[in-house]
Amino acid sequence: MARAMVSVPARARRGEIIEIKALISHAMETGHRRTQDGSAIPRDIIRLFVCTYNGTEVFRAELHPAIAANPFIAFSTIATESGTLALHWTGDNGFSVTESAALVVE
Amino acid sequence: MAPGRATRENSGARSRPPLLRGWWLGVALCASALASVAVAGEIPDAQRRSGSEFMSPQTRAMQDDDTANPGLLWVLEGEALWSRKAGAAAGRACADCHGDARASMRGVATRHPAFDAGRGRLLSLEQRIRACRTDRQQAPPLPWESRDLLALTAYVARQSRGLPIQPVIDERTRPFLEGGRASFERRQGQLNLACSQCHDGNWGRRLAGNPVPQAHPTGYPLYRLEWQSLGSLQRRLRNCLIGIRAEPYGYGAPELVELELYLMWRARGMPMEAPAVRP
Numbered sequence: 001m002a003r004a005m006v007s008v009p010a011r012a013r014r015g016e017i018i019e020i021k022a023l024i025s026h027a028m029e030t031g032h033r034r035t036q037d038g039s040a041i042p043r044d045i046i047r048l049f050v051c052t053y054n055g056t057e058v059f060r061a062e063l064h065p066a067i068a069a070n071p072f073i074a075f076s077t078i079a080t081e082s083g084t085l086a087l088h089w090t091g092d093n094g095f096s097v098t099e100s101a102a103l104v105v106e
Numbered sequence: 107m108a109p110g111r112a113t114r115e116n117s118g119a120r121s122r123p124p125l126l127r128g129w130w131l132g133v134a135l136c137a138s139a140l141a142s143v144a145v146a147g148e149i150p151d152a153q154r155r156s157g158s159e160f161m162s163p164q165t166r167a168m169q170d171d172d173t174a175n176p177g178l179l180w181v182l183e184g185e186a187l188w189s190r191k192a193g194a195a196a197g198r199a200c201a202d203c204h205g206d207a208r209a210s211m212r213g214v215a216t217r218h219p220a221f222d223a224g225r226g227r228l229l230s231l232e233q234r235i236r237a238c239r240t241d242r243q244q245a246p247p248l249p250w251e252s253r254d255l256l257a258l259t260a261y262v263a264r265q266s267r268g269l270p271i272q273p274v275i276d277e278r279t280r281p282f283l284e285g286g287r288a289s290f291e292r293r294q295g296q297l298n299l300a301c302s303q304c305h306d307g308n309w310g311r312r313l314a315g316n317p318v319p320q321a322h323p324t325g326y327p328l329y330r331l332e333w334q335s336l337g338s339l340q341r342r343l344r345n346c347l348i349g350i351r352a353e354p355y356g357y358g359a360p361e362l363v364e365l366e367l368y369l370m371w372r373a374r375g376m377p378m379e380a381p382a383v384r385p
Contacts, residue, residue: 007173025179069334070176
């Protein structure tokens with residue numbers, strides 16, 4: 001079950017720097033581990049994280065096998081206008097989760 | 107955990123290089139030498155410290171920030187499971203009997219393990235949830251350390267955050283408490299170490315670079331960065347037993363539940379932090 005927790009301030013002043021925090025439930029299986037009988041465990045990771053602000057990309061991160069399970073990503077952007085921040089995670093085995101949060105700019 | 111899947115539970119012990127193994131033995135010898143000088147007593151109340159006080163400021167910040175604490179992912183799942191119907195009894199959910207967990211489950215985790223009169227023995231919080239599932243919901247019990255069991259436990263334990271730990275000690279539970287105390291103080295395993303030698307006698311010192319905490323179970327189930335997952339107190343106790351090279355008890359074994367009760371009694375009055383984060 002994929003669950004994500006997104007933290008965006010509900011309100012901000014125009015021009016203010018806001019912090020966005022995103023935590024998602026994912027095993028981030030590296031592909032380098034083996035089971036007890038020696039067979040390889042296939043890789044299963046999140047490959048890409050993208051955040052768009054009213055459709056414009058404001059942050060992008062590529063994820064790799066060395067990143068721990070349940071990755072937590074925090075970044076900042078400038079509040080320019082009221083609207084929606086959409087956070088999108090994509091990965092192996094067709095993994096795709098989108099969360100969005102509303103932001104009111106005064 | 108599914109069979110055949112590699113486990114991260116013991117990976118630390120397996121991958122430790124031979125040099126460090128010798129180090130471990132040195133620690134064991136030091137510890138036994140120290141113990142022979144002064145028999146470690148119980149920690150005075152004023153000196154008791156939660157495991158979170160031994161952590162780095164970064165890990166503490168992670169625990170205290172609900173948007174960064176990965177344990178909250180399990181709490182969210184537990185909240186969803188709380189009202190999901192299950193079992194043969196015409197599909198009954200936890201919420202159908204217990205209502206709103208924020209009111210009905212407040213303080214419940216501070217009183218577990220608790221005596222179950224029907225079974226005549228102690229039940230840990232996980233066992234209580236499993237028992238409810240078989241008795242009331244007539245559903246198969248959730249497997250030990252499964253995501254669903256951890257999620258429900260985390261959701262219930264979360265409702266006690268900040269409340270003081272207060273296990274019920276009376277004539278029914280006292281024998282279990284004494285049993286737990288005896289196993290805490292009993293030397294065991296190939297390293298011939300007792301829990302008390304590290305956690306009563308040498309807390310605050312370092313073992314392989316890590317601080318030795320006082321072993322207060324204030325935050326279970328908790329997210330351990332080493333596990334990259336949430337885990338129960340019994341998982342932690344089994345890890346410790348493997349660390350002193352003793353044969354670990356199985357999940358739900360009476361010995362582990364007695365030890366849980368003793369540890370909760372030892373931490374009585376300390377605030378609950380579940381779901382905590384530990385390194």
